[in-house]
Amino acid sequence: MTIQHRTVDIEAASKLWKEVLSASQIAKRFGVSRNVIVGIAFRNRAFFPSKPRACNCRPHESKRAPRKDKTAMRDRKPGTIIIPSHKYDLERLPFAKRLLELRPGECSWPINDGSPFLFCAAKTAGKYCQHHQSRAIAVHRIMKREK
Incomplete structure (x- = not known):
């Protein structure tokens, strides 16, 4: 096949491919880019069998560590001010809504810190209810005083 005024022998390239050379190594031998070899391999799949994927190089570390629960916000930054729950928030909990359920004119103050996040949803003229x-x-x- 002639690409960029250079000839790439498909059969020779497929032989190198079967010898487990990478597309970059084959491309260097023919004087073309890696993408040319990948394109040829894609168009001529019968000559270029799929390579086995690399297995985990560290079999003793095959299991991942459990992910931290980010929705519960347990790992907060050290300088973060945590606003404690209030009695009013507990009273609003039965009327709380998820963020996608909030409509304009409803309070968007989060009243819990777990999954799913629930918001106050009390009627208001602005972003938050009066409380x-x-x-x-x-x-x-408080933040201004600390600075």
């Missing part, structure tokens, strides 16, 4: 707005301002003042 959560006052709590947000109080936290903002």
